Amino acid sequence: xxxxxPKDIGFAVRGHLDAMGFAARLFGxxxxxxxxxxxRNVLVRDQIHFLGNYSLPxxxxxxxxxxxxxxxxxxxxxxRYGSAESLGLMVCLSLLRELGPVVSALLFAGRAGxxxxxxxxxxxxxxxxxVMEMMAVDPIQRVLAPRFWAxxxxxxxxxxxxxxxxxxxxxxVGVLMIGVDGGAFWSQIQGGVxxxxxxxxxxxxxxxxxxxxxxxxxxQGYNAQATPEGVAKATTRTVVMASLTVLGLDFILTAMMFxx
Amino acid sequence: MQRSKNDVWVGLFVxxxxxxxxxxxxxxxxLLSLSFQKSYPVLAKFDNIGGxxxxxxxxxxxxxxxxxxxxxxxxxxxxALVTLALETRYAFPKDSSLKILTSGLLGDQYLGIEAxxxxxxxxxxxxxSSTQSAVVLENLISQFLYSKAxxxxxxxxxxxxxxxx
Numbered sequence: 403x404x405x406x407x408p409k410d411i412g413f414a415v416r417g418h419l420d421a422m423g424f425a426a427r428l429f430g431x432x433x434x435x436x437x438x439x440x441x442r443n444v445l446v447r448d449q450i451h452f453l454g455n456y457s458l459p460x461x462x463x464x465x466x467x468x469x470x471x472x473x474x475x476x477x478x479x480x481x482r483y484g485s486a487e488s489l490g491l492m493v494c495l496s497l498l499r500e501l502g503p504v505v506s507a508l509l510f511a512g513r514a515g516x517x518x519x520x521x522x523x524x525x526x527x528x529x530x531x532x533v534m535e536m537m538a539v540d541p542i543q544r545v546l547a548p549r550f551w552a553x554x555x556x557x558x559x560x561x562x563x564x565x566x567x568x569x570x571x572x573x574x575v576g577v578l579m580i581g582v583d584g585g586a587f588w589s590q591i592q593g594g595v596x597x598x599x600x601x602x603x604x605x606x607x608x609x610x611x612x613x614x615x616x617x618x619x620x621x622q623g624y625n626a627q628a629t630p631e632g633v634a635k636a637t638t639r640t641v642v643m644a645s646l647t648v649l650g651l652d653f654i655l656t657a658m659m660f661x662x
Numbered sequence: 663m664q665r666s667k668n669d670v671w672v673g674l675f676v677x678x679x680x681x682x683x684x685x686x687x688x689x690x691x692x693l694l695s696l697s698f699q700k701s702y703p704v705l706a707k708f709d710n711i712g713g714x715x716x717x718x719x720x721x722x723x724x725x726x727x728x729x730x731x732x733x734x735x736x737x738x739x740x741x742a743l744v745t746l747a748l749e750t751r752y753a754f755p756k757d758s759s760l761k762i763l764t765s766g767l768l769g770d771q772y773l774g775i776e777a778x779x780x781x782x783x784x785x786x787x788x789x790x791s792s793t794q795s796a797v798v799l800e801n802l803i804s805q806f807l808y809s810k811a812x813x814x815x816x817x818x819x820x821x822x823x824x825x826x827x
Contacts, residue, residue, distance in 0.1 A: 444666075451668045454675045498686065559679025566682035569689075588689070593770050601686055 425621055428542070432617065435547035442548065449552030453514040457560055460513055461506055465564035468501060469493060469571020476572070477580055486580075490587035491594040493572035494565075498595065498604045499660065502565035504652050507611035510557060511644035515619035518549055519640040522623030523633035531624075546620050553619075557612025558605050565604065603659045610655060611648050618644045701728060701747035702786040706760050711742045712796025713771045714762055720746050720773045721763075727752045730773060746773065748784070755780040759792040771796065 439446050472493045480486045522545065525531055534541045569591075576582045595601065619640045626636035708714075711733060720728035728748035736743040748754070757778030764771050784790070 447672050448666075448668055450675065451672045454679075455671050458675065458678070556675075559676065559682070562679055562682035562686060566685045569686070591689075597687055601683075605683070 421625070424625075428546075428621060428624065429617060431542055432547060432550045432620070435543055436551065438543045439547050439551040445544075445548035446552050446555075449548050450556055453510075453518075453549075453552050454556040454559065457510060457513045457556070458563070460509055461560045461564050462567045464505065464509055465497075465502075465567035466571040468505065468564075469497070469568035469573075470575050472496065472568070473572040473575030473580070477576060477582070486576075486582050487586035488590050488594075489576045489582055490569075490572065491590040493576070494569050494591045494595055495600060497565045497568040497572075498600045500652070500656070502568065503561045503604055503607040503611055504648060506561040506564040507557065507608065507615055507648045508645055510553075510560060510612075511615045511619070511648065512641055514553070514556075515615050515640050515644050516637050518553075518616070518619040519623040519626070519637045520633055522546070522549075522620060523626035523628075523636050526624070526626060527628040527630070527633060529628075546624065550616050550620060553616025554609065554612045557615070558608040561604065561608035561611075603655075606659075607652065607655050610651060614647050614651060615644045618647060700750040702750055702784075703731065704746045704748055704784055704786070704788055704790060706744045706746065706790040706793050707736065707739065707741040708744060708760075708762070708793050708795050709741055710795040710798060711744065712762055712798060714744070714773070714796065715770075718770060718772050720748065720775055722752070722754070722775045722777065727775065744773075748775075753783040754778075756782045756784055756788065757792065758784065758790060759794070760790055761794045762796040764797075 473489065476489050476492045477486055480489055480492065522531075525545065531541045531545070534544060573584075573587060577584045577587050622636040622640045622643070626632045714730060714733065716730055716733055718730040719726045720730065728746050730744060731747045732745040734743050734745075735741075754775060755778040757780040759776050759778065761774040761776065762771055763774045778792075
């Protein structure tokens with residue numbers, strides 16, 4: 403391992419540049435496929451079923467428990483300042499703005515992104531992708547595009563379910579168990595949450611995360627080495643890269659959206 | 663187009679997602695407050711509106727009777743010009759007065775409207791003249807300090823005269 407030799411550095415830089423260029427080209431081609439996805443919407447539907455319906459339990463249960471925990475922790479802090487009524491506002495705003503999109507995107511990357519990567523990686527290992535190319539079927543249109551658009555459609559819906567169950571979880575703990583006044587709980591929420599500013603920006607965030615996570619999963623699968631080890635590595639990379647990308651993008655989006 | 667049992671489940675999934683968004687929009691973000699109640703505009707001038715924001719509630723006896731539509735600065739009178747949208751089903755006398763109030767200690771500010779005694783009712787475009795500005799904490803504190811400062815000399819002299827001998 404002589405990493406300090408100039409030729410090795412050059413090789414590494416060229417390799418990364420090449421990967422980046424390929425990723426950008428693939429992204430461009432995927433963005434140009436909504437027409438195809440509309441024509442073959444049966445494929446998209448099956449993928450929504452696979453990505454969305456099967457992610458439903460983990461998303462809703464996670465949302466419910468995040469809501470529970472927020473209800474408890476928020477109550478202890480807000481109680482100190484005698485404003486336990488704003489518990490609902492705190493739970494709702496933090497879910498709508500941050501936790502809903504981010505946590506559901508992380509769960510989505512773990513639950514659905516990995517299976518996308520593994521599926522496409524194995525298709526490549528079994529040379530199904532090459533066979534499609536031989537038959538003049540574009541694998542990007544036939545295999546990648548339906549999964550991409552299904553992921554983009556599914557993500558905002560999952561994030562909304564996460565937030566909704568989270569608010570209900572906060573309500574269960576705050577109002578039913580601890581005994582915060584229910585009317586104040588909801589009226590604080592309704593007074594403090596704006597449709598476009600909070601809910602709308604949350605939906606935009608989850609759309610962006612859906613594009614990012616699905617694209618990374620597909621790219622890693624498409625680039626996977628055609629061996630069992632290669633598929634395993636690609637799956638790991640999907641989770642790591644998608645999670646970090648979601649967190650980084652979240653910071654940028656928050657800085658852009660919620661500047662006061 | 664092919665049909666399959668997936669259709670049902672995907673339909674259900676999309677439906678649940680739509681219900682979640684609807685729940686958040688209606689229950690949390692209170693989209694319904696942009697109600698389709700018919701309303702009539704009334705103007706009011708305030709010396710200081712404090713933290714009043716558009717869409718704040720207008721309440722009478724604690725009941726929401728309208729919303730703050732718009733707040734602009736009038737550079738002729740150097741006052742804030744607030745446009746209210748009062749619901750048509752509620753009528754108020756012409757000499758009603760407006761107050762800027764705060765809900766709770768940390769709550770939002772809203773407008774309180776108190777009915778007057780005039781025979782005629784407010785009509786669209788009328789201007790409410792008797793308004794009470796928001797309470798500005800800094801002014802309160804400075805008033806308090808001034809009144810304290812005015813009181814101070816008397817006890818201080820007593821103390822000094824007692825201390826000398």
